[in-house]
Amino acid sequence: MAPKLFLTGGTGYIGGSVLHTLATAHPDYDITVLLRNIPPTFTTTYPRINVVLGDYDSADLLAAHAAATDIVIHSGDSDHEPSLAALLSGLRRPRPSPGYLIHLSGTGIVADWQDEALLGKLNPKVWSDVSSLGEIQALPWTALHRNTERILHAEAAQGGGQVNVAIMCPPDIYGRGKGLGKARSAFVPFFVQEARRVGRVFYYGEGANTRSWVHIDDLMRVYLRVVEAAVAGGSAAVDFFNGNGYYFAGTQEHSHLEVARVVGRVLHQGGVIEDPEPMQVNLEQLDLMLKPIMPGLSRYLFASNSRTRAERAESLFGYRGEAPRLSEALPHDVLDCLH
Numbered sequence: 001m002a003p004k005l006f007l008t009g010g011t012g013y014i015g016g017s018v019l020h021t022l023a024t025a026h027p028d029y030d031i032t033v034l035l036r037n038i039p040p041t042f043t044t045t046y047p048r049i050n051v052v053l054g055d056y057d058s059a060d061l062l063a064a065h066a067a068a069t070d071i072v073i074h075s076g077d078s079d080h081e082p083s084l085a086a087l088l089s090g091l092r093r094p095r096p097s098p099g100y101l102i103h104l105s106g107t108g109i110v111a112d113w114q115d116e117a118l119l120g121k122l123n124p125k126v127w128s129d130v131s132s133l134g135e136i137q138a139l140p141w142t143a144l145h146r147n148t149e150r151i152l153h154a155e156a157a158q159g160g161g162q163v164n165v166a167i168m169c170p171p172d173i174y175g176r177g178k179g180l181g182k183a184r185s186a187f188v189p190f191f192v193q194e195a196r197r198v199g200r201v202f203y204y205g206e207g208a209n210t211r212s213w214v215h216i217d218d219l220m221r222v223y224l225r226v227v228e229a230a231v232a233g234g235s236a237a238v239d240f241f242n243g244n245g246y247y248f249a250g251t252q253e254h255s256h257l258e259v260a261r262v263v264g265r266v267l268h269q270g271g272v273i274e275d276p277e278p279m280q281v282n283l284e285q286l287d288l289m290l291k292p293i294m295p296g297l298s299r300y301l302f303a304s305n306s307r308t309r310a311e312r313a314e315s316l317f318g319y320r321g322e323a324p325r326l327s328e329a330l331p332h333d334v335l336d337c338l339h
């Protein structure tokens with residue numbers, strides 16, 4: 001019988017890409033997607049995908065669908081606790097064999113943005129999704145995404161008795177999304193937006209703060225392998241879930257200044273800014289950026305380090321970057337923001 005999957009965030013950059021990847025690679029899967037807005041071309045593009053109308057606060061609906069599903073892929077809002085609780089409660093209901101939950105988190109959890117002394121500087125700390133897992137599980141409550149990861153680690157600690165858990169923890173992502181909704185990632189559009197507002201690309205401190213990156217296509221290869229392991233189930237899934245189920249996905253890292261120089265050149269060539277050279281901003285200027293969206297977001301995105309190694313996927317299936325590297329793809333992503 002076809003495996004039953006329930007996916008959220010199917011109009012998002014990441015979730016839409018996951019949906020497209022699965023629908024393309026496995027048209028035999030029985031997929032249901034939760035949407036609060038249905039794109040006009042959704043049913044013609046994905047005639048075999050079932051749609052359920054609802055949002056993350058539709059707790060009963062989420063629980064009922066999770067209960068009737070083999071694999072839940074929760075991918076729209078990494079911090080939304082009520083939806084996670086509802087999905088877990090549905091998956092925990094009596095079933096012939098334990099279900100699977102593949103939850104989207106992010107490497108914001110290990111970013112050093114809350115330590116002012118490190119902003120703009122290179123932090124030598126590099127996190128592994130294998131050897132640093134204990135340290136990640138002990139991060140303070142104030143770390144990004146820690147509120148949901150703590151729930152997932154507690155579930156995973158039960159070793160798949162009721163629910164098998166995988167936590168997908170991508171770094172900054174680039175490249176065009178594959179879904180019908182949002183096709184742009186977060187970092188580049190935010191950086192371009194602020195560069196246009198202040199008239200120059202910018203950096204804080206030394207601009208040496210460094211972050212890991214992954215192309216959306218490479219990230220989708222990790223998702224595909226983890227979903228396929230859940231579909232295979234049994235012993236094939238043991239290596240991919242619970243104590244073994246934490247996934248970084250970065251394929252490269254870049255300092256902020258490296259990224260700012262490329263963005264500056266592209267914006268200058270496009271006639272958007274006069275001076276392509278990055279300028280230094282002070283903390284007050286930095287803190288004004290993106291403040292209405294979330295205080296501290298600019299420190300996190302533009303001045304913090306978040307250096308991670310995808311060692312688990314590398315050891316499981318020889319994962320390494322195959323898609324174009326950031327230096328190649330960044331000009332397209334920047335131009336995409338101008339249209």
Ligand SMILES: NC(=O)c1ccc[n+]([C@@H]2O[C@H](COP(=O)([O-])OP(=O)(O)OC[C@H]3O[C@@H](n4cnc5c(N)ncnc54)[C@H](OP(=O)(O)O)[C@@H]3O)[C@@H](O)[C@H]2O)c1
Pocket residue numbers: 008009010011012013014015035036037054055056057075076077078079104105106107169170171172173181182185186187
């Ligand atoms: N992009 C990155 O570089 C990156 C990297 C690591 C982690 N993350 C994390 O991954 C998560 C998703 O990122 P993204 O870039 O894919 O975001 P996105 O493009 O904004 O997509 C969000 C998706 O979730 C849906 N959604 C959000 N809140 C919902 C709610 N209350 N009820 C129903 N649907 C809801 C949206 O539906 P609508 O279309 O109806 O709005 C959309 O489908 C975020 O929490 C982000 O922090 C992102």
